[in-house]
Amino acid sequence: MSNLFEKLPADLSSEVFENLVDSKDVKIERIISKGHISPESGWYEQDSNEWVMVMQGAAEITFADRPAVNLKAGDYLEIKALQKHKVSWTAPDVETIWLAVHFN
Amino acid sequence: MSNLFEKLPADLSSEVFENLVDSKDVKIERIISKGHISPESGWYEQDSNEWVMVMQGAAEITFADRPAVNLKAGDYLEIKALQKHKVSWTAPDVETIWLAVHFN
Numbered sequence: 319m320s321n322l323f324e325k326l327p328a329d330l331s332s333e334v335f336e337n338l339v340d341s342k343d344v345k346i347e348r349i350i351s352k353g354h355i356s357p358e359s360g361w362y363e364q365d366s367n368e369w370v371m372v373m374q375g376a377a378e379i380t381f382a383d384r385p386a387v388n389l390k391a392g393d394y395l396e397i398k399a400l401q402k403h404k405v406s407w408t409a410p411d412v413e414t415i416w417l418a419v420h421f422n
Numbered sequence: 423m424s425n426l427f428e429k430l431p432a433d434l435s436s437e438v439f440e441n442l443v444d445s446k447d448v449k450i451e452r453i454i455s456k457g458h459i460s461p462e463s464g465w466y467e468q469d470s471n472e473w474v475m476v477m478q479g480a481a482e483i484t485f486a487d488r489p490a491v492n493l494k495a496g497d498y499l500e501i502k503a504l505q506k507h508k509v510s511w512t513a514p515d516v517e518t519i520w521l522a523v524h525f526n
Contacts (some may be wrong), residue, residue: 323496339473343447344525369443369450392427422447
């Protein structure tokens with residue numbers, strides 16, 4: 319058994335991605351951000367669907383085709399495959415912990 | 423966007439299961455317990471793997487083949503398909519909110 323809020327990485331010079339489950343059909347990962355944002359230009363377009371929840375901290379996700387959303391602890395949404403998006407803000411002073419489930 | 427801690431059901435006379443994602447390969451659900459436990463006799467043996475995390479509250483899961491675990495907010499574990507288990511305790515005085523991801 320592990321705890322999603324514990325054993326945070328000391329080095330957050332870049333975002334940290336950790337696989338919790340990596341199976342044939344699904345990948346579950348913990349992501350730790352601290353002020354990190356997506357590159358200014360371009361969008362993420364992922365091949366798989368992503369269900370994502372903020373567990374701690376705060377973030378903003380911007381989309382090409384819908385209004386931006388601000389997320390706090392417990393907020394979740396589904397990002398469909400190929401839906402253009404970017405993380406446009408994360409809290410600079412605390413670790414933002416994400417739980418992401420990737421699936422087809 | 424929704425929040426996992428909000429819109430809790432008023433009627434908790436039995437556990438409440440809500441699908442957040444129900445796709446071909448994965449089912450993500452929120453489960454609300456309040457003092458509910460598995461039946462005294464028998465075990466759950468699920469056909470699919472389950473990754474489960476307690477988001478709020480507290481619970482105990484008992485296994486046929488390994489020591490019981492006590493879970494608090496943020497604690498997660500994977501229950502393999504066909505692994506015999508039961509929920510042997512949940513907090514009686516607060517809602518225990520589970521996030522469960524079922525996959526093959």
